[in-house]
Amino acid sequence: MTKMSGAQAIVEALKRQKVEVIFGIVGGAVLPLYDVLYETPEIRHIMARHEQCAAHAADGYARASGRPGVCMATSGPGATNLVTGIANAYMDSAPIVAFTGQVNAFAVNSSYMIGRDAFQEADIIGITTPVTKCNFQPKRASEIPKTLKQAFHIATTGRPGPVLVDLPKNAQTETAEMKFRDSVRIRGYKPKIDPHPFQVKKAVELLLKSERPIILAGGGVIISNASPELLTIAELLMAPVTTPLMGKGCFPENHPLSLGNIGMHGTSASTKLILEADVLLAVGTRFSDRTTGKLDEFCPDAKIIHIDIDSAEIGKNVGVDVPIVADAKKTLTAIYQSLTSKLQKGKSSQWAKRVREVKEQARDEMSGGEKDLKPPRLMKELRKILPNDAIVATEVGQNQMWAALYFMSYKPRTFISSGGLGTMGFGFPASIGAKVACPDTPVVDIAGDGSFRMTEQELACSVIEKIPVTVIVLNNSVLGMVAQWQRLFYGRRYSAVDLGNVPDFAKLAKAYGAEGTRVGSLKEFSKAVKKAIKSEVTTVIDVPIGYEENVFPMIPAGAGLKGMIESEEEL
Amino acid sequence: MNEKSHVIAAIVEHKPGVLYSVANMFRRRNFNIESIAVGPTEQSDLARMTITVNGDERTIEQVIKQLNKLIDVIKVSRLDPSNIVSREMALVKITAPGAKIRTDVINYANIFRARVVDVSPESLMVEITGDANKIDAFIASMKPFGVKEVARTGITALSRGVKSVKIEE
Numbered sequence: 001m002t003k004m005s006g007a008q009a010i011v012e013a014l015k016r017q018k019v020e021v022i023f024g025i026v027g028g029a030v031l032p033l034y035d036v037l038y039e040t041p042e043i044r045h046i047m048a049r050h051e052q053c054a055a056h057a058a059d060g061y062a063r064a065s066g067r068p069g070v071c072m073a074t075s076g077p078g079a080t081n082l083v084t085g086i087a088n089a090y091m092d093s094a095p096i097v098a099f100t101g102q103v104n105a106f107a108v109n110s111s112y113m114i115g116r117d118a119f120q121e122a123d124i125i126g127i128t129t130p131v132t133k134c135n136f137q138p139k140r141a142s143e144i145p146k147t148l149k150q151a152f153h154i155a156t157t158g159r160p161g162p163v164l165v166d167l168p169k170n171a172q173t174e175t176a177e178m179k180f181r182d183s184v185r186i187r188g189y190k191p192k193i194d195p196h197p198f199q200v201k202k203a204v205e206l207l208l209k210s211e212r213p214i215i216l217a218g219g220g221v222i223i224s225n226a227s228p229e230l231l232t233i234a235e236l237l238m239a240p241v242t243t244p245l246m247g248k249g250c251f252p253e254n255h256p257l258s259l260g261n262i263g264m265h266g267t268s269a270s271t272k273l274i275l276e277a278d279v280l281l282a283v284g285t286r287f288s289d290r291t292t293g294k295l296d297e298f299c300p301d302a303k304i305i306h307i308d309i310d311s312a313e314i315g316k317n318v319g320v321d322v323p324i325v326a327d328a329k330k331t332l333t334a335i336y337q338s339l340t341s342k343l344q345k346g347k348s349s350q351w352a353k354r355v356r357e358v359k360e361q362a363r364d365e366m367s368g369g370e371k372d373l374k375p376p377r378l379m380k381e382l383r384k385i386l387p388n389d390a391i392v393a394t395e396v397g398q399n400q401m402w403a404a405l406y407f408m409s410y411k412p413r414t415f416i417s418s419g420g421l422g423t424m425g426f427g428f429p430a431s432i433g434a435k436v437a438c439p440d441t442p443v444v445d446i447a448g449d450g451s452f453r454m455t456e457q458e459l460a461c462s463v464i465e466k467i468p469v470t471v472i473v474l475n476n477s478v479l480g481m482v483a484q485w486q487r488l489f490y491g492r493r494y495s496a497v498d499l500g501n502v503p504d505f506a507k508l509a510k511a512y513g514a515e516g517t518r519v520g521s522l523k524e525f526s527k528a529v530k531k532a533i534k535s536e537v538t539t540v541i542d543v544p545i546g547y548e549e550n551v552f553p554m555i556p557a558g559a560g561l562k563g564m565i566e567s568e569e570e571l
Numbered sequence: 572m573n574e575k576s577h578v579i580a581a582i583v584e585h586k587p588g589v590l591y592s593v594a595n596m597f598r599r600r601n602f603n604i605e606s607i608a609v610g611p612t613e614q615s616d617l618a619r620m621t622i623t624v625n626g627d628e629r630t631i632e633q634v635i636k637q638l639n640k641l642i643d644v645i646k647v648s649r650l651d652p653s654n655i656v657s658r659e660m661a662l663v664k665i666t667a668p669g670a671k672i673r674t675d676v677i678n679y680a681n682i683f684r685a686r687v688v689d690v691s692p693e694s695l696m697v698e699i700t701g702d703a704n705k706i707d708a709f710i711a712s713m714k715p716f717g718v719k720e721v722a723r724t725g726i727t728a729l730s731r732g733v734k735s736v737k738i739e740e
């Protein structure tokens with residue numbers, strides 16, 4: 001037991017959690033906490049220029065490292081500005097812990113307290129309840145050690161997710177005897193880690209009987225570090241692997257069994273083969289509408305094995321034949337062990353041939369035109385330049401789908417994108433967070449001009465804090481993805497999508513003290529990227545592309561996988 | 572699919588905000604609560620929620636899983652309607668000006684084993700306990716007299732026999 005202030009206890013708890021960095025913005029209601037941070041050199045505070053970006057940066061940090069990201073904001077507007085970032089982390093199961101200041105929970109010297117609409121009071125607990133895994137509001141300093149222990153435990157275990165801790169000012173300023181425990185017990189929270197042996201047995205039986213197995217590997221594979229196990233099972237079964245956006249990178253995309261992305265903008269190989277499969281092994285994925293398209297056309301003939309640590313995901317969207325509620329790594333290990341002893345080799349050679357054939361057909365489409373400054377070409381060029389472990393983040397829209405389709409990811413945690421919420425402006429601050437987590441790895445944000453404008457002010461953060469990342473703006477002067485829909489489904493009635501030619505992104509970057517350049521050819525692009533990833537300062541590479549480019553293949557909204565189109569003419 | 576009324580018992584942390592997060596989950600996931608009754612349990616730090624929900628089998632399964640997912644919800648059980656005692660209480664205020672009407676109301680109340688708990692020159696208040704059907708029937712029979720106000724508690728229920736929805740420490 002030690003006597004200290006609530007603010008000191010928060011910082012002590014952060015140190016015990018081995019938190020090295022906080023992304024945040026200060027304000028009145030967190031002054032006591034920031035005063036302790038002032039004398040805590042072990043924890044680096046990185047000032048974002050907007051709280052939304054502090055949350056995205058914490059998210060990017062978490063996704064790149066697997067460790068919890070921490071963000072911090074003051075009460076009221078600081079707290080509400082965090083919300084988009086928290087909701088984004090919630091949809092993509094990213095472990096972040098968000099701290100917000102709050103007005104006093106108990107009157108101290110008769111100043112205003114919670115519930116009386118004091119200056120900068122916002123009900124952030126009420127606001128974030130639907131977008132956090134859990135949230136806390138310790139009303140007394142003495143509750144802080146236990147609360148923080150629980151917050152980090154909940155954020156990082158089971159299906160990870162954001163946890164918010166709202167800190168009334170009195171809980172920061174009061175002193176109390178603090179007891180820091182190493183163990184944590186929450187009676188309503190016991191994630192199920194180990195797979196049920198009987199369910200594993202049923203899954204193995206299905207897989208053994210299967211002639212055309214396919215694996216759908218989602219973000220859960222990355223979160224549970226199950227990539228090696230996934231690879232061995234895929235190779236053992238000769239089962240092709242397709243990944244929804246969140247799973248990109250969990251299986252090396254240059255592997256012969258990789259089919260790439262699946263869903264609204266999936267590769268045609270993924271779409272075709274999943275329709276032919278007789279058993280679908282789905283791991284750590286939640287069958288989102290963007291992945292499945294119309295449900296009754298999704299894998300109609302396949303038996304489905306669904307592994308997820310969140311039991312509420314099982315049967316939520318898709319009925320399954322073998323549900324397994326457990327950790328992905330543990331389950332894949334168990335399945336592999338049982339399979340190896342039973343499998344006769346060479347059984348699925350027919351299917352392997354079919355997989356090769358479909359991939360071969362899809363090759364042309366994947367070349368995406370060899371002309372200069374066509375996005376698919378740019379993505380492939382980028383892949384050639386970047387080392388295998390480079391981290392690529394994306395914004396939202398066409399840029400994101402070009403990256404997903406044409407930039408091959410080889411390793412888990414190297415592709416960071418806003419999948420569930422689809423938050424424009426996520427990629428750049430997330431890149432900053434990823435770079436902080438992996439300072440020796442090049443980090444590139446593949447951006448659209450519309451998205452980059454939403455969080456470009458973080459150039460200030462990246463320059464001042466010396467966090468050099470590369471931003472590639474695929475600049476079509478339009479909200480491209482929306483324009484694509486208007487072009488294809490609304491008779492080219494371009495409503496409110498034109499962005500004009502402002503700003504000059506190279507000049508904008510320079511105004512912040514970053515590097516900025518505009519390229520006019522593939523050669524210039526390569527040169528600029530090579531320079532940027534070695535630069536000590538953030539670089540914005542402005543790449544003008546056509547106004548009317550489309551991303552294909554595409555499954556129109558509301559259609560099923562069979563409705564895939566590969567050009568405008570097919571509509 | 573066939574929609575039915577289901578009774579769910581949830582043991583939750585007895586602390587502020589829990590009802591909010593439960594109610595919020597129902598709203599956010601587009602589930603409908605028909606009734607919810609909350610009260611403390613035999614353990615002072617636990618509360619029990621009895622929730623009735625209308626829906627098909629798949630919906631109810633999701634409701635239970637989503638409830639279980641909430642950190643402050645400790646245990647969720649679905650009660651088997653054929654093997655529970657379920658009760659609801661209602662207070663019903665009835666317009667009853669003359670002696671004749673009063674006698675009629677009191678007679679009805681007796682038939683339903685309900686009790687008159689308040690009398691004023693213009694009205695009577697009746698307390699009735701039973702399953703939801705019984706209360707519906709009583710209120711329906713009071714309609715002709717004029718039902719001024721009704722307050723219902725929502726269903727609360729326990730399964731029969733020794734089995735219990737208890738938390739082992």
Ligand SMILES: Cc1ncc(C[n+]2csc(CCOP(=O)(O)OP(=O)(O)O)c2C)c(N)n1
Binds near residue numbers: 451
């Ligand atoms: C915050 C936010 N606002 C609006 C949208 C809707 N939206 C989806 S894609 C898109 C266009 C994105 O434009 P841009 O960043 O230029 O990328 P492009 O599609 O041109 O590559 C819009 C407006 C969104 N996803 N997020």
